Every structure is written in structure tokens, then in C-alpha cells.
Amino acid sequence: xxxxxxxxxxxxxxxxxxxxxxxxxxxxxxxxxxxxxxxxxxxxxxxxxxxxxxxxxxxxxxxxxxxxxxxxxxxxxxxxxxxxxxxxxxxxxxxxxxxxxxxxxxxxxxxxxxxxxxxxxxxxxxxxxxxxxxxxxxxxxxxxxxxxxxxxxxxxxxxxxxxxxxxxxxxxxxxxxxxxxxxxxxxxxxxxxxxxxxxxxxx
Amino acid sequence: xxxxxxxxxxxxxxxxxxxxxxxxxxxxxxxxxxxxxxxxxxxxxxxxxxxxxxxxxxxxxxxxxxxxxxxxxxxxxxxxxxxxxxxxxxxxxxxxxxxxxxxxxxxxxxxxxxxxxxxxxxxxxxxxxxxxxxxxxxxxxxxxxxxxxxxxxxxxxxxxxxxxxxxxxxxxxxxxxxxxxxxxxxxxxxxxxxxxxxxxxxxxxxxxxxxxxxxxxxxxxxxxxxxxxxxxxxxxxxxxxxxxxxxxxxxxxxxxxxxxxxxx
Numbered sequence: 001x002x003x004x005x006x007x008x009x010x011x012x013x014x015x016x017x018x019x020x021x022x023x024x025x026x027x028x029x030x031x032x033x034x035x036x037x038x039x040x041x042x043x044x045x046x047x048x049x050x051x052x053x054x055x056x057x058x059x060x061x062x063x064x065x066x067x068x069x070x071x072x073x074x075x076x077x078x079x080x081x082x083x084x085x086x087x088x089x090x091x092x093x094x095x096x097x098x099x100x101x102x103x104x105x106x107x108x109x110x111x112x113x114x115x116x117x118x119x120x121x122x123x124x125x126x127x128x129x130x131x132x133x134x135x136x137x138x139x140x141x142x143x144x145x146x147x148x149x150x151x152x153x154x155x156x157x158x159x160x161x162x163x164x165x166x167x168x169x170x171x172x173x174x175x176x177x178x179x180x181x182x183x184x185x186x187x188x189x190x191x192x193x194x195x196x197x198x199x200x201x202x203x
Numbered sequence: 204x205x206x207x208x209x210x211x212x213x214x215x216x217x218x219x220x221x222x223x224x225x226x227x228x229x230x231x232x233x234x235x236x237x238x239x240x241x242x243x244x245x246x247x248x249x250x251x252x253x254x255x256x257x258x259x260x261x262x263x264x265x266x267x268x269x270x271x272x273x274x275x276x277x278x279x280x281x282x283x284x285x286x287x288x289x290x291x292x293x294x295x296x297x298x299x300x301x302x303x304x305x306x307x308x309x310x311x312x313x314x315x316x317x318x319x320x321x322x323x324x325x326x327x328x329x330x331x332x333x334x335x336x337x338x339x340x341x342x343x344x345x346x347x348x349x350x351x352x353x354x355x356x357x358x359x360x361x362x363x364x365x366x367x368x369x370x371x372x373x374x375x376x377x378x379x380x381x382x383x384x385x386x387x388x389x390x391x392x393x394x395x396x397x398x399x400x401x402x403x404x405x406x407x408x409x410x411x412x413x414x415x416x417x418x419x420x421x422x423x424x425x426x427x428x429x430x431x432x433x434x435x436x437x438x439x440x441x442x443x444x445x446x447x448x449x450x451x452x453x454x455x456x457x458x459x460x461x462x463x464x465x466x467x
Contacts, residue, residue, distance in 0.1 A: 097286060122376060130282055130290060130381035134395060137285055138365040 066102040069189035078155055080190045081162050081183055088192065089148035095141045101133050105184055108132050109194040115202040145170050150179065160185040161193075168197070175200055276300075279420040279465055280392050282381065284363055284431050290381070290393035294419075295461040301421040302430030306338045306354045313457045318342035318352065334362040335430065342454070350454050351437040358430050366414055366435060367397050375401040375412070382415065384452040390462025392417065392455065394434075398444065411440045415451045423465050 064070065068080040071087050084103060091100035110132050112124040126135045152167040162183040167176045178200040182193040276296040282288045298309045311318040318340040323329055329337065336356035343349050355362050370377050377399035383391040394417040400409040416435035425431075436454060441447050 124376060125378040127378060127380035130288070130393065130395065131379040133288060134282065134365070134367075134379060137283060138368060 064099075064102060065189070067105075067186070067189035067191035070099065070102055077157055077162070077185070077190065081155055081157075081164060082153060084183065084190050084192065085150040085153065085164065085166065085181065089150055092136065092140060092148045093145055095144075097133060097137060097141075100136060101129060103192050104129055104132060105186070105191045105193050108192060110135055111194070111196040113196055113198045115198050115200060117199045117201065143170075147171055150181075152176075162190065279423050279425065280417050280434075280459075280462070281420070281425075282393060282395055282417055284360070284418045284420075284425070287425070291465060292390065292392060292462045293423075293465045294386070294390075294392050294459045295388070295463075296459050298458060300354070300419045300432050300434065302335055302356045302358065302432070303421070306336045306356060306432065309338070309352075309354065309458065311340070314453075315344040315346075316342045316350070316454065316457065317344075332362040332364065333357070333359075336432075337362075348441055348450060349438060350450070351435075352454075353433070353435040353437070355433040355435075356430055358427050360427065363418070363431065363433055366416060367395075367399075370397070370399045370412070370414075373401075375399040382448055382451075384415075384448075384455045386459055386462050387456055388461035392459060392462045396448070398440075413438050413440055413444075413447045413451070415448075415455075 068074065068084045071080075071083045074080040074083050088100065088103055091097075091103070106129050108129055110126040113120075114122045114124065116122055126132050147169065149169040150164075150166040151169065154165045156163040162181075162185070164179075164181040164183065166179045166181065167174065168179045169175075175197065178197060180196045180199055182195075183190050184193045185191075276299055278294050278296055278300055279291060280294045281291040300306065300309070307320070311320075321339050321341050323337060323339055332355065334355045334357045336354070338352070338354040340352045341349060342352060357363065367377055367379055377397050380396050381393055382396040383393050385391045394415045397412075397414040397416075399412045399414065402409050414435060414437045416433060419432040419434055421429050436451050438447060438450060441450055
């Protein structure tokens with residue numbers, strides 16, 4: 001047990017060695033109040049109390065930047081919004097879910113308009129970041145898209161809000177003006193707030 | 204005072220029954236005996252103190268694993284089994300939800316709920332999912348409300364088709380979100396919340412299913428080989444979404460008592 005203690009503390013091994021040697025060379029009766037023994041036991045106790053191998057304390061780290069602020073700097077809001085959309089497409093292709101989710105606000109929504117833009121009754125919604133994440137992981141990523149491009153953007157900015165109509169190309173599939181994005185500006189960063197897709201009417 | 208010629212550190216053999224005048228079996232003078240006894244007590248205190256001081260560091264070595272703080276059934280719960288989400292949490296359960304136990308041991312009766320096993324009749328499901336364990340139960344309460352409990356366990360990704368994908372493929376319309384259920388002893392467990400509806404032929408009103416589900420892992424490493432269990436509740440709609448959530452929450456709270464940050 002004492003040797004085990006020696007292993008688990010910073011007590012010099014020499015001390016333990018001396019004790020063992022001493023015990024082996026001394027006659028059988030050793031008083032447990034022997035000064036050497038008491039010294040070693042005291043050292044071991046101090047070593048234990050000093051917490052020689054402390055549990056690492058969690059280091060406070062700044063939350064990763066989100067939205068457009070996590071991307072390369074841009075000159076104006078319009079560029080930031082386009083960069084945000086491009087990043088969404090690239091991160092979908094890369095299937096990099098954590099940075100992808102940092103582009104979204106907590107209350108984000110994705111709506112499948114089911115190609116009936118005038119009828120909301122048949123819409124399907126992923127409400128909140130958890131659900132959006134689930135949609136990416138379980139519905140979008142399995143398709144393994146190699147190209148996601150949000151082109152032909154028509155951007156309307158109104159204060160802290162932006163509205164974007166875009167044509168999305170996913171692989172060979174093109175949805176002309178099929179997507180409507182809403183963005184929000186918070187603390188100077190633009191975030192994805194909602195996406196409504198399949199807005200183009202069925203052929 | 205009687206004395207003997209035995210040196211203090213050369214005790215008689217344990218088989219020697221001769222006692223000195225003080226009745227000391229070791230043939231020590233009272234002073235020697237007192238010193239030895241005092242030394243023994245001091246040493247015992249030091250060893251005991253050292254054992255207490257070192258026990259946290261030695262426990263994993265001596266006993267092979269770290270006991271759960273609650274010394275009960277601790278699992279990792281999360282919304283997904285692929286990668287950790289922000290909702291990952293450690294839950295303290297009231298029953299075993301790991302593949303080293305039989306999931307059928309989860310209580311059939313608790314509080315106002317009484318359940319019965321309803322084995323999966325569609326063999327295609329079993330063939331497709333190939334689960335290690337598949338438990339499907341129908342619980343009822345005294346209000347006449349029902350709750351399906353599905354527990355699917357496996358050590359590969361094959362058994363874990365996201366429920367919404369299956370509902371979608373079967374023509375249901377659904378909305379997906381997430382809900383947090385506060386537990387009795389603190390903390391909350393998050394699950395995905397699906398409200399699905401479908402109009403079946405010959406029916407005038409939609410059939411509605413409300414589904415709440417999350418995944419359980421036996422440890423934080425979340426390796427497939429250690430097994431994963433999908434915990435899924437399905438009910439009809441009882442009043443508003445919030446009221447239906449209340450029913451699901453009541454059920455969950457009888458099987459899980461606390462949630463806390465993993466590793467606490």
C-alpha cells in the first residue's frame with residue numbers, strides 16, 4: 001500500500017526505497033511510531049492533500065463566432081449575406097455539421113413548401129436548430145451532394161432583416177427561384193433565420 | 204515490577220502462552236506496551252488518513268472504473284447517434300437501458316401506467332432493421348390515454364432509421380421540433396418532437412401521431428460496439444401540443460429521474 005502511495009504521489013522514490021530497505025534490515029518488531037515511518041507517512045499525506053495531479057479545470061473558452069462573422073470579412077451587408085449562403089452550400093457538401101449550424105439562429109426554421117407555394121396546409125416544417133440539424137444529418141447529407149449553389153440571388157435588406165430569393169442547384173437538380181431565405185442581423189453578424197424551399201410550382 | 208529479559212523488538216513467538224506479571228502476552232513492560240500501543244494507534248491513524256486522502260486517486264486503479272456519482276444507472280442521452288449535439292446530457296435512469304440487460308426488464312407497470320408487450324408483427328421491419336433488441340409496448344392509463352413505447356437496440360447504425368424518414372416514406376405529413384422534459388430530481392432531457400398526420404382511406408379526419416424520441420448510450424465514448432438504444436414514445440394528440448407533451452413528460456419522468464452535464 002505504501003509503495004502504491006509512492007507511485008501515486010511525487011514523493012521521491014529514494015524515500016520509499018529507504019523505508020523498504022530499513023524494514024528489511026531491521027529486526028521484525030518495528031514501532032509504527034518510528035521517526036522515519038512517521039516522516040514518510042506525513043510526506044505521503046501532504047502529497048495527497050496537495051493534489052499533485054489535479055483534475056484539469058475547464059478552461060473558459062469564447063464561444064465560436066457565428067453567422068457571417070465566422071466567415072471571411074466582407075465589405076458590406078450584401079456581400080456578407082452572399083458569403084453566408086455560399087458557406088451554407090459549402091458546409092453541406094463538406095457535411096461539416098457544427099460550423100454549418102453556427103450559421104443559424106436558435107429559432108431558425110426550414111419549410112418544405114411542397115411545390116404548392118399558395119397552400120401552407122401541406123407545408124412541412126423543421127422548427128428550431130435541433131430539428132434543422134436533424135434535417136441536414138438525416139435528409140440532406142445522405143444524398144451526398146457534391147455541389148450546392150445558391151445563385152441568382154435577389155437580396156432585399158430592411159434594417160436588421162434581409163430577404164433573399166435564390167435559385168438553388170443541388171447536383172443536377174435546379175430549383176428556379178425555388179428558395180426563399182430570411183436572414184437576421186445580430187451584433188453585426190448576419191445569421192440564417194429561415195429557408196422555405198420547393199417554392200417553384202410543380203411542372 | 205516484574206521484568207523479563209526479552210528485548211522490546213524481539214517478541215516471543217505467537218505460540219508462547221507465557222505471560223509476565225502484568226498479564227501482557229508479549230512479555231513487554233507496561234511502559235513498552237504503552238509505547239508500542241501508542242505507536243500502533245498513531246500508525247493506524249496515519250495509514251487510515253492516507254487511505255482517505257488517496258482514495259479518489261486510487262479508486263479507478265483498485266476497482267477498475269469510476270462509480271457514477273449517483274451510484275445508479277447513468278446513460279448518455281442525445282438527439283442523434285452520429286455526432287454529439289449540444290443537447291447531449293447524462294441521465295440517471297430508474298431502469299436499465301443498455302444492451303447488456305434485457306430491455307424487456309423496463310417496468311410494465313408504474314404509477315398510473317400499465318403496459319403490455321406488442322411484438323412487431325411486420326417481419327420486414329425486423330429484417331430491415333436487424334436490431335439486437337426490439338421492444339414494443341402499449342401502455343394505458345386510467346384516463347384511457349395510450350402511449351406506445353418502442354426501444355430499439357443495436358450495435359450498428361442499421362437499426363436506427365430516423366422515425367420521421369419512415370413516416371415521410373409512408374405518406375405522413377409532419378412537423379419536427381425538439382422539446383425539453385424537466386426531470387424530478389433536476390435537469391432536463393431533450394428529445395425530437397414530431398407531430399405527424401395522415402388521412403387514411405375511408406376516414407374523415409386525419410390520424411395524428413405525436414412522437415418524442417432520443418438515443419441512449421451506455422457511456423460517453425458512444426461507440427457503436429457498446430450498443431445504442433432508441434427510446435421512442437408515440438401517442439395520439441391529447442388536447443394541445445403542450446398537453447400532449449405533458450403526458451409524454453409524465454411517462455418519461457417515471458423512467459428517468461435526473462439529468463446533468465456528462466462527466467459530473
